[in-house]
Amino acid sequence: SNDMIRNYFNPGKIITGNYFLKEDKLILQGFITDGTIDEILISFKSIECSIDNPLECIESLKQLVLGYLITEKDKAQNLQETPPVYKAYKLLLEAKSKSEEPEESLKLLDRAIAIDSTYFEAKVLRVANYYNRGLFREADSLRKLIKPTRTNNKRQQNLLNFYHALIEGNNRRIYSTLLAEYNNTPFDLKSNQSTMTVALEFVNKPEVVSPIFDKIITDKMSLEDCEYCQYRIYTKAKADIELKKYDEVVQLFKGITLTKENTYLFQSILIATYIRSNNIASLKKLEASQSLIVDKGDLDEFYIFSMKEFLLQKNQEAAKEYANKLLDSYNTNPKQNEGIANAFYTIGKYEKSKEVLLKLLKTDPKNMKLISLLAKNYFKIGDLSKSSKSISQLSTLKKPYEYGEIEYEYASYYSISNQDKLALDYLKRSIAKGNRITLSTFQNDPDFIDYFDSKEFKSI
Numbered sequence: 001s002n003d004m005i006r007n008y009f010n011p012g013k014i015i016t017g018n019y020f021l022k023e024d025k026l027i028l029q030g031f032i033t034d035g036t037i038d039e040i041l042i043s044f045k046s047i048e049c050s051i052d053n054p055l056e057c058i059e060s061l062k063q064l065v066l067g068y069l070i071t072e073k074d075k076a077q078n079l080q081e082t083p084p085v086y087k088a089y090k091l092l093l094e095a096k097s098k099s100e101e102p103e104e105s106l107k108l109l110d111r112a113i114a115i116d117s118t119y120f121e122a123k124v125l126r127v128a129n130y131y132n133r134g135l136f137r138e139a140d141s142l143r144k145l146i147k148p149t150r151t152n153n154k155r156q157q158n159l160l161n162f163y164h165a166l167i168e169g170n171n172r173r174i175y176s177t178l179l180a181e182y183n184n185t186p187f188d189l190k191s192n193q194s195t196m197t198v199a200l201e202f203v204n205k206p207e208v209v210s211p212i213f214d215k216i217i218t219d220k221m222s223l224e225d226c227e228y229c230q231y232r233i234y235t236k237a238k239a240d241i242e243l244k245k246y247d248e249v250v251q252l253f254k255g256i257t258l259t260k261e262n263t264y265l266f267q268s269i270l271i272a273t274y275i276r277s278n279n280i281a282s283l284k285k286l287e288a289s290q291s292l293i294v295d296k297g298d299l300d301e302f303y304i305f306s307m308k309e310f311l312l313q314k315n316q317e318a319a320k321e322y323a324n325k326l327l328d329s330y331n332t333n334p335k336q337n338e339g340i341a342n343a344f345y346t347i348g349k350y351e352k353s354k355e356v357l358l359k360l361l362k363t364d365p366k367n368m369k370l371i372s373l374l375a376k377n378y379f380k381i382g383d384l385s386k387s388s389k390s391i392s393q394l395s396t397l398k399k400p401y402e403y404g405e406i407e408y409e410y411a412s413y414y415s416i417s418n419q420d421k422l423a424l425d426y427l428k429r430s431i432a433k434g435n436r437i438t439l440s441t442f443q444n445d446p447d448f449i450d451y452f453d454s455k456e457f458k459s460i
Contacts, residue, residue, distance in 0.1 A: 013041065014032065014035050017031055017044075027046055027048055028048075028060075042068055062086075066086035068083035088115040091111050091122075106126065124146065127146070139163070140401075146160060158177050175202055179195060187215065196235040206238075210239065237266075237269045238439060253266070267301065276313070304342065307322040312449065326343045327344070336360060341357050366397055371390060375413050376412075379416065387417070412445070
């Protein structure tokens, strides 16, 4: 019969196998052969069911066959030693498509693992789901439960090492392990975008971001329908800003319109680009257009970020202008937040800033940034006793999976209180514990502006 199939149908693959009885069980053994040379491509694990329900066996084997056929097309992206059950594979795809809804995505991953307990990719994505939501303890517990399906599966072991490094805050190892995964799948959007982010934020290598970005051309893809495309553009632009390639950022955004939906991602990029390149006319034009389309919260963020960027340029007058714009907005809608406290601090109204912070800390007593800013206000006012007492509260907030946030706030406080050696020491400790570079930290933080040209800061 196989000869007839080959002669008349010339198939690429033939699904075949055996079935037999074992006491009251029906056993199905399936495999797929090459249609031309009669070589076995894959042999599936035996399927066992009751002789009273043979269709259960057939359905189970069908799921394995479909899982193989759908994943063997791109073996580079397949993490499995054996193909996943097809229903589990479909749930995984659905979970990936719902990355902006992490809880819904998690439910789908749990269902996939319930169907196929050997599904390695679903298990590591579940770890990523918890990690990305800041649930580090849960992510770590799930990571420890995962074992490679074979001891010599280097790609699976590398991914487990990657998540171990993430949870430990070992930035150098995070980069090396993710780079190894990226080299396996350089044209996968998610892997590509993640590698760009880690290169920039975890190990401060903005120069390697563009070559990674250029690996995939997404010019013809709709940004609205491609979350990873948006994050790739965001990260590429951040790297160009670090490299002072402001014209490239402008060119990158030539065909992109800021909307209510993408403002949270792109607004800060354009503000930093215009202010750092001294293109104030474009900044004002952007401000006018944003005031027409975004809600109050996003417009307040525009003022807060502009204020910070002007401080980086040592333009106190412009920083105060945007601080006052934020405070004018606050007067019409007196809802207090950290931005308002920062605005009062920027214009030198330290008592006002202190009052806002004391109210905010009543409802959020463990907020490290609020505690640090309160200590700075006390220092500026001249109340050194309360300043010292406030900053010492940070030591009570130490916890696992903290990644240098406490050390960073100590460094920020010591920098404005003229304790330079302590500031740089705590900044280095912060990096050692896994802190990362953003558009508002380290070389982008006005609190450290006096250190930017120092050998110690550059080393950090």
